Amino acid sequence: MKSTEIQQLLNEYPLVKSLIKLEEIxxxxxxxxxxxxxxxxxxxxxxxxxxxxARLKRFASYLCKAFPETxxxxxxxxxxxxxxxxxxxxxxxxxGVDITGKILLKKDSHLPIxxxxxxxxxxxEVLAHxxxxxxxxxxxxxxxxYSKLFSEKFRQFFSQYSIAVGSTGxxxxxxxxxxxxxxxxxxxxxxADAREWKKQKLRSxxxxxxxxxxxxxxxxxxxxxxxxxxxxxxxxxDENSRTLFLGYSVAGGRVKAQFxxxxxxxxxxxxxxVYLPCGVGGGPGGVAFxxxxxxxxxxxxxxxxxxxxxxxxxxxYTGLHDKISVQDIGIDNVTAADxxxxxxxxxxxxxxMERLLDxxxxxxxxxxxxxxGLLNRDEGIQLEPSALxxxxxxxxxxxxxxxxxxxxxxxxxxxxATHLVWATGGGMVPDDEMTKYLAIAKI
Numbered sequence: 001m002k003s004t005e006i007q008q009l010l011n012e013y014p015l016v017k018s019l020i021k022l023e024e025i026x027x028x029x030x031x032x033x034x035x036x037x038x039x040x041x042x043x044x045x046x047x048x049x050x051x052x053x054a055r056l057k058r059f060a061s062y063l064c065k066a067f068p069e070t071x072x073x074x075x076x077x078x079x080x081x082x083x084x085x086x087x088x089x090x091x092x093x094x095x096g097v098d099i100t101g102k103i104l105l106k107k108d109s110h111l112p113i114x115x116x117x118x119x120x121x122x123x124x125e126v127l128a129h130x131x132x133x134x135x136x137x138x139x140x141x142x143x144x145x146y147s148k149l150f151s152e153k154f155r156q157f158f159s160q161y162s163i164a165v166g167s168t169g170x171x172x173x174x175x176x177x178x179x180x181x182x183x184x185x186x187x188x189x190x191x192a193d194a195r196e197w198k199k200q201k202l203r204s205x206x207x208x209x210x211x212x213x214x215x216x217x218x219x220x221x222x223x224x225x226x227x228x229x230x231x232x233x234x235x236x237x238d239e240n241s242r243t244l245f246l247g248y249s250v251a252g253g254r255v256k257a258q259f260x261x262x263x264x265x266x267x268x269x270x271x272x273x274v275y276l277p278c279g280v281g282g283g284p285g286g287v288a289f290x291x292x293x294x295x296x297x298x299x300x301x302x303x304x305x306x307x308x309x310x311x312x313x314x315x316x317y318t319g320l321h322d323k324i325s326v327q328d329i330g331i332d333n334v335t336a337a338d339x340x341x342x343x344x345x346x347x348x349x350x351x352x353m354e355r356l357l358d359x360x361x362x363x364x365x366x367x368x369x370x371x372x373g374l375l376n377r378d379e380g381i382q383l384e385p386s387a388l389x390x391x392x393x394x395x396x397x398x399x400x401x402x403x404x405x406x407x408x409x410x411x412x413x414x415x416x417a418t419h420l421v422w423a424t425g426g427g428m429v430p431d432d433e434m435t436k437y438l439a440i441a442k443i
Contacts, residue, residue, distance in 0.1 A: 001328040009329070013318050019362070020329055022307040026361040026396045027317060028403045031354050035296045038355035044242065044249075046293050052124065052246040053253065059127045061147035066181050069112045077119050079107040081258050081420070086378035088394075094374065095395035101417030103394050106255070108424055109383050114174040115427030116339070117248070117283045122165075122174030122236070124247025129234050130158065130182050155183030162186065164227045165236040166220030168279065168338050169198040170425050175236055176207040189223040191216040193334070193341040197430050215333055216280070216342045217325070238280050239322070240348045245286040252290025255420070266298050270416045271409060275393030277386055277424045278303040278312045278360075279340040281349035287422065292356050300358040300407070302397065304389040306335040306365060311345040313360040322347030336365040336440075337386035339425055359403065361396050363389050366442065373441025382434050383426035394419040 001009070009016050018025050039045065060075030070077060081104050088103040111119040134140040134149070139157065148154070162185035165175045172188035179186040187208045190199055192215060199209045212219045220239060227235030238244060259266060266272045272295055276284035281303075288301040303312055308331060315321040325344040326333050333343040371388040375381050397403065398414065409417075429437075 001324075006329060009318065015317060016314070016329060019307075019310055019314060019326075020331065022331070022364070024307060024362050024364060024367075026359065026400055026403075027313060028359045028400070028406065029316065029354070029357055031316075032358050033355045035292045035356065038292075041355055042289060042352045044246065044289070044352075048246055049249045049253070049290060049293060053250050055128060055131065056124065056250060058131070058142060059146050061145055062149045065147050065150040067113050073112075077111055077113065077123060078254055079109075079111050081106050081255065081262065084375070084379050084381070084421075087375055087391075090374050090378050091391070091395055095392075095399070097395045097399045099394045099398045099419070100411075100415045101419055103419045103421065105379075105381065106420055106422045107381075107427075108251075108422060109387050110423075110427035114170070114177050115429075116170035116174065116425035117287075117422070118170040118174040118425075120251060121241075121244035121247035121283060121286060122171050123178045124250075125236050125241060125243045126163065126175055126178045126182070126184075128243050128247075129163070130184075133158070133161065149182070158183035159185065160232060162230065162233040163236060164223040164233055165189065166216065166223035166238065167191070167194070168216050168219075168341050169194045170339050171236075171238055172202060172209075173198055173428070176202045177205055180205045180207050187223070187226060189219040189226075191219040191341065193338045195338055195433070197433055201428070217344050238282055239346045241282065242348070244282045245289070245349070248283050248286025249290035249293070251287045252292070252294040255291065256294040259418075264418055266295050266418065268298060269413055270298075270418070271413055272299045272418045272420065273393065273397055274299060274301050274420045274422060275390035276301060276303055276422045277337070277340055277389045278305050279309070279342040279386075280344075281312050281346040281353075283424065284422075285346070285349035285353045288353060288356060300397075301356065302358050302393055303360045304393060305360065305362050306337045306340050306368075306386075306389065307362045308335040308365070309333050309337070309341050309343065310360075310362050311342050312350060313362065315345040315347075315350045316354045316357070316360070321345060321350040337368060337389060339384070339386040340389065358407070361392070363392050366440075367392065369437060369440040370442055373438055373443040376438060377443060381423075382429065383423050384429050385437060387423045387425050390421045390423070393421060
């Protein structure tokens with residue numbers, strides 16, 4: 001952007017100045033409206049999510065065979081919700097804020113197969129594509145036992161086709177692992193910030209890793225270009241895919257079922273706050289949509305981003321969505337939160353979800369490492385840096401009186417609130433890598 005354009009942006013949107021200074025901020029979204037009003041802007045509904053859930057159930061028998069680690073959940077890729085009372089006590093002391101209610105952790109960080117939230121959307125989109133191919137070829141019907149896909153016959157069939165994706169790491173892992181298992185040829189275009197161990201893990205599965213010296217946007221562009229030149233190549237578009245979005249959205253109904261088993265009430269007097277790490281936006285957007293379908297206006301979804309990569313906040317706040325990147329305003333998009341190192345947000349997710357999100361906040365890299373160290377010390381749970389951006393959420397919300405008053409969240413209601421921190425990755429981090437993360441923490 002030209003300096004005159006930036007100045008005009010600063011005049012119209014003063015918070016951009018704080019973003020440029022890399023300050024930690026909390027922005028309450030004035031466009032936030034009721035779920036009923038906001039739903040019409042999404043372009044998807046409960047029937048679409050039910051369709052996704054049914055497809056995942058059809059594939060459950062295949063997943064049980066192909067990935068024995070999913071047998072415990074009968075082929076359903078799901079994570080547990082756990083209380084973190086010691087961490088809650090620490091967060092109160094660390095931030096000097098009285099966080100009432102209860103803090104829980106959603107451990108998508110430890111989802112089977114690929115150890116991150118991307119095991120939801122990434123794996124779902126590959127399965128949806130595989131199903132479409134075999135149904136069109138007349139090799140399978142929806143009433144069949146899908147475990148038959150775990151055979152040399154089907155691997156040979158899928159080997160005629162290829163899949164390409166651009167990724168900062170975790171999406172590539174999810175898509176690469178499931179695609180290779182089915183028999184597809186896979187190319188994962190990795191951005192400069194992708195961790196080396198993720199590249200090596202992909203290669204160990206026989207997956208082609210294409211390394212780029214630029215950021216996520218360039219990796220995606222190259223993946224898209226590769227697919228355009230090959231009619232048998234399917235490009236998984238993390239920026240615009242409604243299929244990915246629906247794979248994530250299934251999580252909402254599952255959380256509702258988990259809460260019922262845990263006797264956790266969510267209603268007007270018992271609000272639910274969910275803190276979602278945000279990169280390009282597909283994962284948190286899909287999860288937030290599913291949660292809104294499950295809990296309506298009683299769930300408050302808040303996106304968290306690194307100070308060096310606040311792309312969704314920038315896009316929604318200015319209304320420019322994917323027409324602006326953090327680099328346009330001089331932010332480098334370099335962060336330890338590799339999964340969130342995205343300069344330009346998904347225009348689809350930003351426009352679809354902007355009215356259903358309560359707000360956004362940013363957090364610096366050192367804070368992520370500190371929270372990583374505290375969670376390991378207090379709860380024995382190890383996550384990767386990007387998964388900790390949501391951990392600051394309960395303190396940010398509890399200390400923001402303007403926000404609480406605006407949403408009519410009284411002291412009594414907050415005492416009965418549930419805070420759900422969505423842990424997005426870390427279950428597959430090698431021990432030596434985790435040791436490095438912990439060494440950076442100042443606790």
